[in-house]
Amino acid sequence: MAEEYGFAHAWTYDHLGWRSLVDKPWFDAVPTLTAAATVTSTIRLGTLVASPNFRHPVHFAREITALDDISDGRITLGIGAGGPGFDTAVLGGQPLAPAARTERFEEFVELLDKILTQDNTSWYGEHYTAVEARRAPGCVQLPRLPFVIAANGPRAMRLAARYGQGWVTTGSGGDDVEAWWRGVAELTKKFDDALAAEGKAPARVHRYLQADAAPAYSMSSVEYFKEVVGRAAELGFTDVVTHWPRTDSPYEGTESTVEEIASEVLPEL
Structure with missing residues (x-):
């Protein structure tokens, strides 16, 4: 699907x-x-x-x-x-x-x-x-097949810069959405530094954001999903990862929202 x-x-x-x-x-x-x-x-x-x-x-x-x-x-x-x-x-x-x-x-x-x-x-x-x-x-x-390496700390970021064709982060810090986004922004700067230390061009590494590590489910509504994707793009992320909705927690949602996102949001990306 x-x-x-x-x-x-x-x-x-x-x-x-x-x-x-x-x-x-x-x-x-x-x-x-x-x-x-x-x-x-x-x-x-x-x-x-x-x-x-x-x-x-x-x-x-x-x-x-x-x-x-x-x-x-x-x-x-x-x-x-x-x-x-x-x-x-x-x-x-x-x-x-x-x-x-x-x-x-x-x-x-x-x-x-x-x-x-x-x-x-x-x-x-x-x-x-x-x-x-x-x-x-x-x-x-x-x-070989591409590696997407999860990294929030400095050593793992250096590993991602050295061996990764992609970097994925869950963000860091904060019990509210805005604090989490501030943490994500700080991590993107640190990953830029890790790439520079390895002499690797930023364009060579895809950046994945695990959006549901935030204290809010990214597919809770079409409007919120648009906001998440937009903010991630502003921070230089090439890809956003969400969760297929479940009938209860965690990631409680509806497939009708997925359908709306597929028809209204994905064609614009």
Whole structure:
């Protein structure tokens, strides 16, 4: 339906369970995206976001290589550091401190990049080991499928600037909408600095805003969605990500609003 409505991309979370929905029906991201790829032909698909919480770069590289093939090169890989929530607790692990999560994230992204771009990769790191991991047949998209890296902190931003074809943020700060937007504006400036430090042209990196990280649902009305998209564009974002409406919280809304947005807003973007 997202493809029929004219949206540019469609995503799924990559969790073993999530917050208040942990006892609701929940499916793994990879087979879900595989199913989506078989019933669509143009819309881009991806994870928003996968994390090292329960994934190893060697096995994950096999999965996303297959996804890229099945979708005929329509997969975008969103990757994040992983939080201390259910994904860690359900496996019996102890949550890592923020600095340790970032270190693991840096190693995860670097190793995943190598496996997807080199024919044969061996790696002996702090968090991961790979022994002659193969790339074949490689991604449909060359040199590999694009990474959209979630980053709010300085180290993760540098990682996004170095390895990302896209950057995604949830914003920061504030219990009200205006405070959240101020936080988003500050983060865009910091990401500009990260790109400059890497010598990377801003135009080479797409910028994704996870709009529903604000204390308001972006598809609560057509008017509010227009406002969100407009403000994001003013801050230099190329893409806005929202949630398909649910019948109750979180993201309570109606599909009729999605239909109105598709007919009134998307054609103008």
